[in-house]
Amino acid sequence: MSEAVKKTQRSLWMDAWRRLRKNRLAMIGLGFILLLVVLALFTVAVDIVTKGTFYDEHVIKQNLRLRLQGPSAEHIFGLDEFGRDIFLRVIWAIRYSLFMGTVAIAISVVIGSFLGAIAGFYGKVTDNVIMRIMDIFLAIPSMLLALAIVAAFGTSLTNVLMAIAISYVPTFARTVRASVLTVKDQEYIEAARALGASDARIIGKYIIPNCLAPLIVQASLGVAGAILSIAGLSFLGLGIQPPTPEWGSMLSNARSYIRDGWHITVIPGLMIMLTILSLNLLGDGLRDALDPRLKN
Amino acid sequence: MKRALTVMLVLALASLSLFAMGGSDKASADAGNGYKDTISVAIGADVTSFDPHVGKETPAVAVTNHIYDTLVNVDPETDEVVPQIAESWEVVSDTEYRFHIRQGLKFHNGEDLTADDVKYSLDRAIASPAVSYIVDFIDEVVVEDDYTVLVTLDAPYAPALRNLAVPFAAIVPKDYTSANEDILRTAPVGTGPYKFQEWSQNDHTTLVANDEYYAGAPATKYIEFRVVPEAAQRTIALETGEVDLAYDPLTADKQRIEENDELKLYSAPSLTCYYLSMNMNKAPFDNKLVRQAISHAIDRQLIVDTLYMGAGQAADDLIAPAVFGYYGCGVDEYDPELSKQLLAEAGYPNGFSCSIWVNNNQERVEVCQVIQAMLGEVGIQCKLEVMEFGTFISRTTAGEHDMGYFGWVTSTKDGDYTYYSLEHSTQQGAAGNRTFVNDPEVDRLVEIGRSSTDESVRLEAYKELSIYLKDLANNANILYTEISAGAGANVEDFVLDPIGYHELQTVKVKSSR
Numbered sequence: 001m002s003e004a005v006k007k008t009q010r011s012l013w014m015d016a017w018r019r020l021r022k023n024r025l026a027m028i029g030l031g032f033i034l035l036l037v038v039l040a041l042f043t044v045a046v047d048i049v050t051k052g053t054f055y056d057e058h059v060i061k062q063n064l065r066l067r068l069q070g071p072s073a074e075h076i077f078g079l080d081e082f083g084r085d086i087f088l089r090v091i092w093a094i095r096y097s098l099f100m101g102t103v104a105i106a107i108s109v110v111i112g113s114f115l116g117a118i119a120g121f122y123g124k125v126t127d128n129v130i131m132r133i134m135d136i137f138l139a140i141p142s143m144l145l146a147l148a149i150v151a152a153f154g155t156s157l158t159n160v161l162m163a164i165a166i167s168y169v170p171t172f173a174r175t176v177r178a179s180v181l182t183v184k185d186q187e188y189i190e191a192a193r194a195l196g197a198s199d200a201r202i203i204g205k206y207i208i209p210n211c212l213a214p215l216i217v218q219a220s221l222g223v224a225g226a227i228l229s230i231a232g233l234s235f236l237g238l239g240i241q242p243p244t245p246e247w248g249s250m251l252s253n254a255r256s257y258i259r260d261g262w263h264i265t266v267i268p269g270l271m272i273m274l275t276i277l278s279l280n281l282l283g284d285g286l287r288d289a290l291d292p293r294l295k296n
Numbered sequence: 297m298k299r300a301l302t303v304m305l306v307l308a309l310a311s312l313s314l315f316a317m318g319g320s321d322k323a324s325a326d327a328g329n330g331y332k333d334t335i336s337v338a339i340g341a342d343v344t345s346f347d348p349h350v351g352k353e354t355p356a357v358a359v360t361n362h363i364y365d366t367l368v369n370v371d372p373e374t375d376e377v378v379p380q381i382a383e384s385w386e387v388v389s390d391t392e393y394r395f396h397i398r399q400g401l402k403f404h405n406g407e408d409l410t411a412d413d414v415k416y417s418l419d420r421a422i423a424s425p426a427v428s429y430i431v432d433f434i435d436e437v438v439v440e441d442d443y444t445v446l447v448t449l450d451a452p453y454a455p456a457l458r459n460l461a462v463p464f465a466a467i468v469p470k471d472y473t474s475a476n477e478d479i480l481r482t483a484p485v486g487t488g489p490y491k492f493q494e495w496s497q498n499d500h501t502t503l504v505a506n507d508e509y510y511a512g513a514p515a516t517k518y519i520e521f522r523v524v525p526e527a528a529q530r531t532i533a534l535e536t537g538e539v540d541l542a543y544d545p546l547t548a549d550k551q552r553i554e555e556n557d558e559l560k561l562y563s564a565p566s567l568t569c570y571y572l573s574m575n576m577n578k579a580p581f582d583n584k585l586v587r588q589a590i591s592h593a594i595d596r597q598l599i600v601d602t603l604y605m606g607a608g609q610a611a612d613d614l615i616a617p618a619v620f621g622y623y624g625c626g627v628d629e630y631d632p633e634l635s636k637q638l639l640a641e642a643g644y645p646n647g648f649s650c651s652i653w654v655n656n657n658q659e660r661v662e663v664c665q666v667i668q669a670m671l672g673e674v675g676i677q678c679k680l681e682v683m684e685f686g687t688f689i690s691r692t693t694a695g696e697h698d699m700g701y702f703g704w705v706t707s708t709k710d711g712d713y714t715y716y717s718l719e720h721s722t723q724q725g726a727a728g729n730r731t732f733v734n735d736p737e738v739d740r741l742v743e744i745g746r747s748s749t750d751e752s753v754r755l756e757a758y759k760e761l762s763i764y765l766k767d768l769a770n771n772a773n774i775l776y777t778e779i780s781a782g783a784g785a786n787v788e789d790f791v792l793d794p795i796g797y798h799e800l801q802t803v804k805v806k807s808s809r
Contacts (some may be wrong), residue, residue, distance in 0.1 A: 062669045064602035
């Protein structure tokens with residue numbers, strides 16, 4: 001009996017993967033994201049192996065006499081306003097965007113699903129209180145909320161992370177609550193309850209796993225949004241501080257040179273764009289793949 | 297609680313600014329004589345306060361300077377002190393100046409300007425923490441009759457007249473202002489060549505000519521100052537003909553303006569020095585060797601040559617060469633080895649960690665990023681913290697910084713203005729001394745320069761001070777900048793002010809370029 005259940009479960013995810021694989025755009029997105037992950041891991045490995053000397057010598061070391069030099073064989077993306085290699089800076093910056101985007105969304109997924117599940121499961125007053133608070137948060141544009149938090153608590157990596165995480169909580173709370181509402185009246189929940197399972201067990205073991213599909217879709221889109229927010233905050237000088245490379249701050253520093261060296265604005269901008277696009281394509285693909293109604 | 301309040305405030309402000317968006321786009325009409333009736337000027341920042349005794353930042357004064365007059369003025373071309381509200385004056389003694397006020401002057405609201413207004417204004421400036429340092433040499437202002445005031449000094453003060461010519465010593469109407477001390481902030485009234493017409497915050501300020509101005513009506517009826525924070529945008533606005541004048545173009549854009557036949561570039565050495573203030577109340581900056589090490593680790597010429605593309609000069613004194621009292625004791629040579637050696641002698645052979653604070657002005661942030669990298673070469677690991685101007689000023693005033701990057705304009709063209717504010721022990725914090733230096737020898741020399749009326753004695757004191765400060769190294773002087781403005785080729789009679797308070801009452805703009 002239990003083996004049969006496992007089998008169907010696995011094939012459900014396998015089904016989704018098979019459908020996703022057929023979606024060419026989503027696969028391109030996935031491929032680009034994987035490439036970024038590999039590059040990011042590679043740069044981390046380089047830093048560990050060279051104990052940061054490569055980073056000091058090539059990523060943040062300035063060479064003012066060569067500033068704004070265009071792309072060449074030696075520096076394929078050219079040099080920035082301080083004469084630093086843009087290619088190296090762009091790939092060294094991946095870790096901040098990807099890592100912070102993922103962590104921020106992971107935090108808000110955890111908090112959001114917890115609140116959403118409780119609200120959806122218990123209903124009535126609990127639901128009302130939690131969701132009205134979420135509504136208040138939703139009424140404030142997320143970027144503005146993040147800005148306000150960073151302005152009040154100061155610029156640091158953690159504050160930026162928290163600011164973005166908090167601003168995404170309501171989205172996840174809503175998503176999870178909606179799925180919980182459809183799941184909680186199903187027979188298998190009733191069966192679990194009849195067998196004497198505790199609320200925590202029912203939520204953790206039966207409800208959440210059945211709400212995962214929309215959550216995954218929302219999270220992959222959320223990471224894209226979070227990366228954009230990080231870049232946006234850094235652009236405004238509230239995110240990652242120099243000389244650490246970060247796409248948003250690279251773009252921001254480059255903007256007054258847009259007429260003197262196109263490459264220093266275009267390249268970080270392109271990286272942000274491609275990353276967001278890839279994540280959105282992947283998210284769209286996942287939505288289609290995980291929707292059981294589109295089985296064929 | 298305070299933080300929650302900040303969050304709320306930021307949100308409230310942000311939502312307000314959404315409503316405030318969308319600017320005015322008044323096309324400038326031909327006045328009928330082949331000249332435009334409006335001069336459009338792109339400036340980098342909005343007026344913080346139209347109250348001349350409060351809003352002392354250069355972009356604010358560049359606007360309010362047209363609304364207010366001072367007792368005397370300094371001619372930007374000849375550099376002589378010339379009459380303005382006072383039509384003449386006598387130096388009664390070293391500590392007494394008698395001013396004869398021009399008769400028949402009227403404020404923009406119709407009130408007559410009398411000696412009472414002068415006394416009220418100077419007393420008000422002395423009481424204002426923002427500008428007090430410019431007039432606090434005054435002991436008392438005595439009204440002798442309706443059109444005569446006697447200004448008495450605590451002690452002889454050589455640059456007195458030049459200080460009274462600084463726009464923060466503006467004369468304001470007593471009855472109008474004393475009825476509501478805040479009114480000048482948004483509804484300024486003065487005696488200047490232009491009257492205030494309209495202010496749309498963060499967008500533009502419009503002034504209209506005061507046809508009854510004592511020196512004759514201004515050449516152009518309106519001036520519109522548009523706030524364009526992004527320097528590259530100011531140049532673009534100038535190129536497209538949207539504005540007639542663009543203040544402070546980017547270094548990279550200056551060449552572009554020069555090469556454009558439809559545009560003119562005005563450029564001159566400024567009176568501004570940029571410097572890195574080290575907080576002597578904090579270790580390790582209380583150690584002279586550490587401060588010297590920092591100064592020797594900075595390649596100033598490289599910064600000038602690259603970031604500024606040669607438009608500037610590596611600094612040796614805290615005052616620019618055009619300022620009275622400049623001695624020029626030689627730029628601290630760039631010598632990382634010497635720097636490391638000094639650090640080792642000071643007990644920091646492996647360097648140390650600290651932070652550099654700077655306000656969020658891109659040019660300044662870039663210089664600091666370069667300094668950060670240069671200090672890194674000798675083992676000093678700096679964290680660069682970029683903050684909003686208000687925060688930067690209040691936190692450095694409180695002495696929370698390790699090092700801060702500042703700029704200072706010697707508005708009076710007299711060394712005392714800078715040396716007294718930045719180096720005297722009584723001027724710590726808000727007034728400008730953010731190294732918190734408290735050195736009897738420095739104080740002694742500053743005081744000689746301040747109180748002696750003998751030019752050669754003053755120059756000698758400033759020479760000694762310059763040499764002494766080079767060794768003390770509480771400030772690492774970085775560079776002197778150029779002041780510049782771009783103009784359309786159709787702009788006539790524009791005179792660049794080395795401080796940045798460009799006066800536009802004589803400027804005319806031809807209708808076509």
